Each structure stands twice: as structure tokens, then as C-alpha cells.
Amino acid sequence: MHETPGSPREPAPSTYDIIIVGAGIVGAMVARYLSRYQLKILWIEKEADICMGASAANSAIVHGGYAVEPGTLKAELNVRGNAMWDQLAEELHFSFERCGTYAVAIGSEEQEALRAEEARARANGVPYQLISGEEMRRREPQISPETSGALFCPVGGVCDPWGATIAAGENAVTNGVTLKRSTAFLDFIWEADTNKPPQIAGIVTDRGEFRARWVINAAGLYADEVMHRAGVREEFTITPRRGEYVVLDRNHFQLDNVLFPMPSRISKGILVTTTVHGNTIVGPNAEEVGDREDAAVTTQGLEEIWEGALKLVPNLDRHAIIAVFAGLRPGSNAPTPDPKIDYHKDFVIEIPESIRGLVNLGGIESPGLTAAPAIALRVIELLKQAGEVLYEKPNWNPIRPGRPVFRHLSHAEQAELVRKDSRYGRVICRCEAVTEGEIVAEIHAPVPADTYDAIKRRTWLGTGRCQGAFDMPRVVELLAQELGLNPLEITKRGGPSKLLARRTKMRD
């Protein structure tokens, strides 16, 4: 900040020091770590809630860092980010398990690829252990009998990406960051001073103008559009790469490990992995699509991932499938005039020299979830290098308290909770045992859940075998009751996604 502590500037209500565009895991981590400083921060998201882009639909792996090209920023931030997750999960109370991950070679023909994985692990300074096919089959009896060996990475893990993003966002908000959802960046406002490089003075959104000295582009799939409005990296264009998944019922199929195949040129391949919720997920494939909103799941895509997964785990049972989903990677194949950055292989994280006031993040594809906390620290380093003097808040609180999760409590703890608040005694989602008390707590949380999917992302409700068929009407009622709305106004994910068309029965 330019001002000194003790003499804070009194900015106009819509004037900020920093505006962050985009509320995925990267925006959330940037907001959380920047909230440590005496800065007035606005954080905007075009969707109705945070965590609705790539951060909501991915493999949920906290990568060890052996799969990324050595010498890249991606490799550096993967390794640095990975090391931050234990403390983050402890401070922010979301689910994370450092269970280790396996990259599995099938048949003797994949031994060469395994050696390439090992070379990258060594070059990136990632701990690993090479194990034989026999040892792999002992550790995971459901693995293919053709397994010829594996690279075990003990620092890899699985997390709840929804929980991590929401918890980091909540921590930012309780530390003073202003979050505006359903607010889309449209353009920049510039300061007129012809003698120096153009200085950003703020942004225009569909909800008005906001002024700030710095804008951080964390817009994921739309990061190219944001940077182009600033005249930066005009050649950088995002070509979304869709990845489809299936989710298996944990009561029907269970696997305790994270199993990667040998990677292809464009992706880490189709994995079969456990999740923090105990469900196994299978996917993703990698298909370039023209439309940034095209997260459709296709018959062809599902066949492709199933076939791929069977090579690793032959006894997978289609009857265990309870859900399908797809995520979009914000990748760029654009040729680059900058020899320092290969868009296909690396992140763009920079303060461009041609203008003033932009921190530009682009191409944050995998391992962007893992790297997000390290990306946030890198952003802070860049701001400091650009001359920002950041003063810590004396009362910054790194802790985002957890809220009771009924199904994780002992019987005695459940009884005690119900005694204090009877709403915890009413189970709304039977598959996942989510109670009314948990739902109401999320509706009134610091980043309030005000759509059906927002409740789902925060409580894991609606994710079991019935996929919300039982709980949805009750959740609509609760949202309407708590928010003082007509049930007809309640949406699934904001915008036009209303859940009820009209009233069919009149109450007495």
C-alpha cells in the first residue's frame, strides 16, 4: 500500500486498492492471502456463487509434482503449493488427505514411460519410490494383473476442491475482503497520463464501475478475454479442453488409492481415484471444445474413460455409476512470441511491463488446484517487486472455523448437537446424512449458500445414489424460508435455473 499504517486513506465507497476478478480456487487463495494486509480489496465473480468453474469439476488431486515439465513455473509452484496443503487444511477446516499417489505402468512397454516419470520426479525434487508390479498388486489388489511397476509419490493427496475454495473465500471475507457475486468484469478504466505506460484505474462491470490501483486477473477460462481488454498477450487464446468423469457409489465399489496411468502428450491420462468422500471417480479424457460453457457429458466420452480405466482396474462395475460430470481446462495452444513461456506447458503469472496495474494470470490448468496457494504467494511477491509496500493487519485471523458435519460425529456428539439445536436431528439428505442444521448454517455463512448447488458444494448433500431426488424439495423449502423468498424464485445455480415452474396445489 502507498499509505503508512496509522494514516489509512479514506477511499470513496467503490474505490479499492485491489480488485480480484474470478472466484475459483486461484481467486480464493489470492483473496485469502492478500486479506492479511491493510488493503481494501474487492473480489468479483460473474456466477451466482464462488467455485463454479474449473475448480468445481476436476480430479481433486493435490499433485506431488513429478508429472510437470522440470524448469517451468508450473513445476516450481506445484511443489511449493503441495507443501502448503496440510497447514491450509488445518487452518481452514476442509478435507485433505496426504494419502500418496501411484503412477502405474501396465506391461513391459510402459517401463520407458515410467522411467521418464522418475526422471521428472528427480529433476523437480519430488520424493518418490519405485515399486515392482508385485508390490503394487499387494498394495492395491484390484489393479490390473498386467501391472509391471509404479512410481509412488508419498506427498500426493486428495482434497475437497469445493471445500477448499469456499473455506479460503470465507476466510478472506471474514478478514475484510468484499465479495460481489453475480458481477461480471466487462472492461478496464484507464487513467489518462500520456507520459507513462497506461495505468489501470478500475473496472467496468455489469453492476457498475469500481476503481482500484491493481486488478488481478484470475478469470480462468476467460482469462484471455480479460487480458486482451488490457491489450496484453493478444496472441494468448484459450482453447477449452473438456474432461469427463463418472462417480461410483461407495457402497457398491471402493478403492483406497489414487491410480494414474502413464501420461499422454496432452494429459495425465484417465485415472481411477478415491476421493475424500470415499467415492471412486474415473476420468478425465481430454477433448478440445469450441465453447467455454460446453461441460456436456457425451456417450462417446464416457466410453473412452471407461475403456481407459479398465486398463488400470479391470473389475470396475458400470452398475456402481451414480453420477457423471465434466470440467473444462483453460489451456492454450497458441504459439508464443515469448521464448520464456510455452503456453502449452506453463502458467502465465506476471505483471506486464506495457501497462501498469494488472497482475495477469493465465493458462492455470492442472496442477492449478495444487499450485493455487503458491500462486497466491507469487502474486504477493510480484506486487512487492512492483513497489507495493504491504503492511500486515495486526488482527488478521488465518483460521476459518469448521462447522459441525453430522455424519462425521460420534453418536454421543450427535446427541449433544441435537440437544442444543433440534434442527440437527432432522436428516434432509438421507444418502449422505446431511441435516437441516447444517443446511441452515450454510445459508447464513459468511459466503452464504443461496442456491441448491451452493448448499451441495458446502455440505455434500445430493451426491449419493438418489442424486438429490429426496432432498431437493426440502432444500427449496428451507432456502425460501431462511431467505424470505417465494419457493418459485429458488434456483439450482443462479440465473435462469429455477427449480419450480409453478404452484400445482394450493395450501389451505
Ligand SMILES: Cc1cc2nc3c(=O)[nH]c(=O)nc-3n(C[C@H](O)[C@H](O)[C@H](O)COP(=O)(O)OP(=O)(O)OC[C@H]3O[C@@H](n4cnc5c(N)ncnc54)[C@H](O)[C@@H]3O)c2cc1C
Ligand atoms: C478436468 C480437469 C481436471 C483437473 N484435475 C486437477 C487435479 O487433479 N489437480 C490439480 O491440481 N488441478 C487440476 N485441474 C486444474 C484445476 O482445476 C484448475 O487449474 C483450477 O481449478 C483453476 O482455478 P481458477 O481459479 O484459475 O479457475 P476457475 O475455477 O475456472 O475460476 C475462474 C473464475 O472466474 C470467473 N470469471 C470468468 N470470467 C469472469 C468475468 N468476466 N467476471 C467475473 N468473473 C469471471 C469464472 O466464473 C470462474 O468462477 C483440473 C482441471 C480440469 C478441468
